[in-house]
Amino acid sequence: DIQMTQSPSSLSASAGDRVTITCRASQSIRSYLNWYQQKPGKAPKLLIYAASTLQSGVPSRFSGSGSGTDFSLTISSLQPEDFATYYCQQSYSTPRTFGQGTKVDIK
Amino acid sequence: QLQLQESGPGLVKPSETLSLTCTVSGGSISNNNYYWGWIRQPPEKGLEWIGSIYYSRSTYYNPSLKSRVTISIDTSKNQFSLKLSSVTAADTAVYYCARHGYVDNGMDVWGQGTTVSVSS
Numbered sequence: 001d002i003q004m005t006q007s008p009s010s011l012s013a014s015a016g017d018r019v020t021i022t023c024r025a026s027q028s029i030r031s032y033l034n035w036y037q038q039k040p041g042k043a044p045k046l047l048i049y050a051a052s053t054l055q056s057g058v059p060s061r062f063s064g065s066g067s068g069t070d071f072s073l074t075i076s077s078l079q080p081e082d083f084a085t086y087y088c089q090q091s092y093s094t095p096r097t098f099g100q101g102t103k104v105d106i107k
Numbered sequence: 108q109l110q111l112q113e114s115g116p117g118l119v120k121p122s123e124t125l126s127l128t129c130t131v132s133g134g135s136i137s138n139n140n141y142y143w144g145w146i147r148q149p150p151e152k153g154l155e156w157i158g159s160i161y162y163s164r165s166t167y168y169n170p171s172l173k174s175r176v177t178i179s180i181d182t183s184k185n186q187f188s189l190k191l192s193s194v195t196a197a198d199t200a201v202y203y204c205a206r207h208g209y210v211d212n213g214m215d216v217w218g219q220g221t222t223v224s225v226s227s
Contacts, residue, residue: 001170034213036154043203043217044154050212087154091211095169096156 002026002090006099012107017078021102023071023088032092035064035073038101039084047086048073078104109134111204111218119198119225125191129204129218136185137162142207144214145178145189147200155200159207160187194225 003026013019023033031051036044046055048064051071061076075082083106088099115127129143136143144159158168160178168176172191180187191198201222205214 032211036213043205043220044214045217046213046215048213049215053212055213055215089154089156089213091207091213094167095171096211098154098156100153 001095002029002093002097004088004090004097004099006086006088006102008102009100010103010105012105013078014107015078015080019075019078019082019104021073021086021088021104023066023073023099025069025071025090025092028068029090029092031067032090033064033066033071034089034091035062036087036089037082037084038087044087075104109206109216111206111216113202113204113218113221115221115223117222117224119194119223120227121195121225122193125189125194125198125223125225127189127202127204127221127223129187129189131185131187131206136180136187137182140209142209142211143180143187144205144207146203146205146214147198148203148220149197149200157189157191157202161209196225199223199225 005024033051035048038044052064063074085101085103110132112130119125142159145157158178160166175192177190201220203220204218206216207214
């Protein structure tokens, strides 16, 4: 299985901050990397697919980059509605695997 | 717009079989551009992909669960289903159904999730 490791596991930030979350794959997954946002009691929401493509309807303050084994999700200016847990997921091979999550909360 | 809705018992006894159904509305489950999958999330933990199915009944499963999992599809009812046998407390989780592309670019439509507890 491909292991996905996110860092940090949690972070505290203020509205307006620039936030970056990283995700590392245990082997190359080319650009088959997706990012999700999950709020408490809700299903995950796809934010970015293929490492850097913004899903329709997702605000442009979200961006993704990377290929191979190292990836990042950046929120350029954190908004109150962005406080949530973020997961990366590889869709390169079976089984599909997720990172352990990064919880973004209010400083 | 496409919607997915999970249904099934919220409580299952240990050693029994967990059975859930996902009903797709607002679109056809026979669309050859998509797979339909199950994902679960134990309390206060991360996400685990269980498996996916194509309208042709082609399936692929997480090897860690493969011996206990069956995913099936009923195109006439626009539904797909999950069966997980020999459950234990470790199978307690929120179970989600979701759609992803044949070219897998992420799970773009999700059900709201259903909580399943395994307890006697």
